[in-house]
Amino acid sequence: MKHKFSQEFNTLNFVIKESENILLFAHSRPDGDTAGSVLALKEYLKTLGKNADIACYDLFPEFLKNLSEENFINPNTLDISKYNLIIAADSVERGFQKIEDRIHENQVVALLDHHPDITIQGDINVIDPKYSSVCEIMYDFFTFNKIPINRKMATFIMLGILGDTGSFQHSNTTPRVLEISSELMKKGAPLPKIVETTFSNKSISTLKLWGKAFEKAKINSDNGMIVSVLTKQDLEECHAGSEDIAQVSGILNTVPGTKFALVLSERDGDIIKGSLRSEEYKGVDVSKIAAQFGGGGHKLASGFEIKGKIKETENGWEIV
């Protein structure tokens, strides 16, 4: 089988087999994709009898405890020099760069990522934004090297795919993603349980912030827009972060009778971020709306940034 990453996959598997001690690295504020990737890899390394540890600057996520009893080790407490191979999976610039200067030249570094604009370089780089998730890369790595995927590995790979595709709702849900997921189910990955685990990963601060956004939502019957706003004060009151805003427009977009959803949220530096969502059947190209404000994106998911602050008035919101 010829694969875009044939050489990298070959080399990585060769180095794994040659290594005695292997460190797997998960990004800070770990999600299902980074956790699923390192957990699936660790299962494989166990079958080879390797010593493998998982490092992360944060604890093993609470929401994953019904899928795994694994622990993450804080890199500050580890002797990094003892590992022959270090593999960082997903958002490698969220934490991994902090241990880079503790890595010596005789140690091999492999980076697996699907984010664009990654500036750090490893010895082996499998980085491609066309992938839905690093777990999808893991699937290709295992199948390319004819490594059997057991039930646990299938479960962990599915975890990352479901997490990063929003349980098959985002536009990165390609036919390939569904083919892989079908194979993973055949290998015993418990889909309902993983969906539930992924969905249950909502903190009270996220829900409170969503509550504010939903309460304020308005529908403009002239153009079919459903719109809401989130101020910095809203975020502070809910102890929420900007990452909690991401799904709001997608959920608003599910309201029947609307053509597209817009969420305006205040960010640092007097910037207001606009997030637009629509659905294929609604027949709206939101990237055209985003372009009017100097932004861009896809037909069904776009965004823009403008200068200003959001002010609530009697007649609605004003950008000042």
Ligand SMILES: [Mn+2]
């Ligand atoms: Mn990811």
